[in-house]
Amino acid sequence: MGLQFRSLSMLVLLVWLYWWPRVESQVPGPEIRSAKALDVILQDYAYRAFVRPRTGIPYDGAPPSNLSGIQISAMRLRSGSLYMRGVQMYKEFTIPVGVREEPYVERLVLVYQNLGNWSTAYYRLPGFMYLAPILGLLAYDASNLSAKNLRELHVRASEEPISIEFRQVKPVPDGSIARCVWFDLNGRTNFTNVTSGNKCATFEQGHFSIVVESTAPSPSPASPIPQVPTPSHGGGGNNSKVWTIVGSVIGGVALLVLLALLMLLAWRFNKRKKMHRMEKAAEAGEALHMTTVGNTKAPAATTTRTQPTLETEYVP
Numbered sequence: 001m002g003l004q005f006r007s008l009s010m011l012v013l014l015v016w017l018y019w020w021p022r023v024e025s026q027v028p029g030p031e032i033r034s035a036k037a038l039d040v041i042l043q044d045y046a047y048r049a050f051v052r053p054r055t056g057i058p059y060d061g062a063p064p065s066n067l068s069g070i071q072i073s074a075m076r077l078r079s080g081s082l083y084m085r086g087v088q089m090y091k092e093f094t095i096p097v098g099v100r101e102e103p104y105v106e107r108l109v110l111v112y113q114n115l116g117n118w119s120t121a122y123y124r125l126p127g128f129m130y131l132a133p134i135l136g137l138l139a140y141d142a143s144n145l146s147a148k149n150l151r152e153l154h155v156r157a158s159e160e161p162i163s164i165e166f167r168q169v170k171p172v173p174d175g176s177i178a179r180c181v182w183f184d185l186n187g188r189t190n191f192t193n194v195t196s197g198n199k200c201a202t203f204e205q206g207h208f209s210i211v212v213e214s215t216a217p218s219p220s221p222a223s224p225i226p227q228v229p230t231p232s233h234g235g236g237g238n239n240s241k242v243w244t245i246v247g248s249v250i251g252g253v254a255l256l257v258l259l260a261l262l263m264l265l266a267w268r269f270n271k272r273k274k275m276h277r278m279e280k281a282a283e284a285g286e287a288l289h290m291t292t293v294g295n296t297k298a299p300a301a302t303t304t305r306t307q308p309t310l311e312t313e314y315v316p
């Protein structure tokens with residue numbers, strides 16, 4: 001095929017490849033979105049555990065019945081006390097002195113999550129295998145204990161890191177190295193080394209676990225993700241994401257159609273050029289010799305596969 005056709009289609013492909021992943025990366029995966037929705041539900045249910053709560057005491061909550069297997073807990077703290085004293089032991093977490101929240105609130109609540117058998121449903125990590133359940137630690141404003149749909153406070157350790165000591169860690173398969181995985185509030189992952197066999201360290205809040213790289217093929221991406229009801233307030237942002245996906249799909253299809261059109265044009269252009277060449281050759285009478293068809297003579301190319309036939313308008 002023609003050179004110009006090939007370079008043109010390469011160009012279209014390159015433009016498409018450059019453009020497509022950029023659109024994709026702006027859309028968080030469905031698993032991240034449903035994990036966010038899960039945080040909202042668990043904040044609500046953890047706060048329900050508070051009945052005239054004392055500060056510094058963990059209160060275990062009960063998740064909705066269709067999320068059984070998840071453990072939640074909530075602890076109310078004065079901001080000053082968190083900074084000056086930390087928290088010796090809050091489930092698997094040890095919070096050192098020097099932890100601050102942003103923006104500042106007078107009292108805050110630390111919500112603890114242990115996602116148990118729901119871990120892989122909400123935090124899929126292709127190519128890795130979990131050796132421990134996902135544990136979450138998230139901070140919220142404590143000024144209204146009936147509030148729902150709260151935004152997380154940003155919590156940061158300024159001196160020592162927050163330490164997480166996992167309790168039930170599966171044995172590390174031979175030849176694999178266990179890694180700590182951290183999902184931040186935007187769904188970004190980061191890996192760090194495991195210490196003492198079952199400890200991870202973090203300077204920020206989020207969700208944590210211990211993983212190993214799995215050699216087995218990762219589960220099919222089509223595996224169903226549990227649908228978590230999105231609270232009424234949180235719904236607004238999803239619409240624009242849906243439109244971005246729809247837009248990118250339509251854009252992709254449009255580009256494919258454009259590519260097909262270009263292929264058709266190039267094919268027709270080539271055909272016309274060839275016919276033009278043949279016409280010119282016929283006029284010049286070169287490379288054609290005369291063949292007898294019936295009782296008349298017709299021009300025939302040496303390479304012609306079909307024998308020339310009489311034109312319908314031929315009258316003897």
Ligand SMILES: *[C@@H]1O[C@H](CO)[C@@H](O)[C@H](O)[C@H]1NC(C)=O
Nearest residue numbers: 067068069070116117118121
């Ligand atoms: C987790 O276990 C509980 C029972 O303990 C069950 O009801 C629930 O369906 C399980 N969740 C998943 C995702 O398998």
Ligand SMILES: *[C@@H]1O[C@H](CO)[C@@H](O)[C@H](O)[C@H]1NC(C)=O
Nearest residue numbers: 143144145146147148149150
């Ligand atoms: C606390 O939050 C609830 C639920 O959003 C709301 O109905 C209530 O008015 C709030 N209370 C205060 C004191 O702001």
Ligand SMILES: *[C@@H]1O[C@H](CO)[C@@H](O)[C@H](O)[C@H]1NC(C)=O
Nearest residue numbers: 184188189190191192202203
């Ligand atoms: C991941 O963790 C390492 C070590 O703490 C840090 O240097 C790096 O900036 C982190 N990356 C991200 C994306 O947070």
Ligand SMILES: *[C@@H]1O[C@H](CO)[C@@H](O)[C@H](O)[C@H]1NC(C)=O
Nearest residue numbers: 177178179191192193194195
């Ligand atoms: C993590 O472990 C690897 C190998 O065990 C080591 O080379 C690396 O220095 C460690 N990284 C940190 C930040 O300790």
Ligand SMILES: *[C@@H]1O[C@H](CO)[C@@H](O)[C@H](O)[C@H]1NC(C)=O
Nearest residue numbers: 064065066067226227228229
């Ligand atoms: C849990 O039950 C509520 C109704 O109580 C429903 O709206 C929601 O879809 C269910 N969530 C899951 C994960 O099954």
